[in-house]
Amino acid sequence: LLDLLIHGEGAGYDQVAEVLGKFGIDSPGTCEAIYTYIAEEPCNYPKYYIGYLEILQLQDTARSHWKDAYSDLRFHTFYLEQGTSDFSSLEDLLLMTN
Missing domain, CATH: 1.10.1200 (Non-ribosomal Peptide Synthetase Peptidyl Carrier Protein; Chain A)
Structure with missing residues (x-):
């Protein structure tokens, strides 16, 4: 989902953090690490x-x-x-x- 949001819809960090927050992931550092990883490694999952x-x-x-x-x-x-x-x-x- 995040891969599609970032690479398909151009979602930025704030949008990704909002989605992650719905799954209980609310640490800014964790959100940033996930966002950066997916942004730099498209279609990895x-x-x-x-x-x-x-x-x-x-x-x-x-x-x-x-x-x-x-x-x-x-x-x-x-x-x-x-x-x-x-x-x-x-x-x-x-x-x-x-």
């Missing part, structure tokens, strides 16, 4: 959100593939044990497990 969506999709695939053998612990153990990997490869590896 969406890449993390897309990764989150990919993990959720992989988790749904695990539920479907593993059926009764699925557990959150098994999924997260599988995910973490793979190390650095792209989501297509992770899905291929997941589908090779029983």
Whole structure:
């Protein structure tokens, strides 16, 4: 939201501070740090959100593939044990497990 406000609508610090205040963030120093970070790093947040969506999709695939053998612990153990990997490869590896 803040990224869109700053880069899409030209919102300044005061507008950003007002929005942050609605979420209980009212420290001027914190508001300034958030504003500066987003202003200097446009579109940084969406890449993390897309990764989150990919993990959720992989988790749904695990539920479907593993059926009764699925557990959150098994999924997260599988995910973490793979190390650095792209989501297509992770899905291929997941589908090779029983």
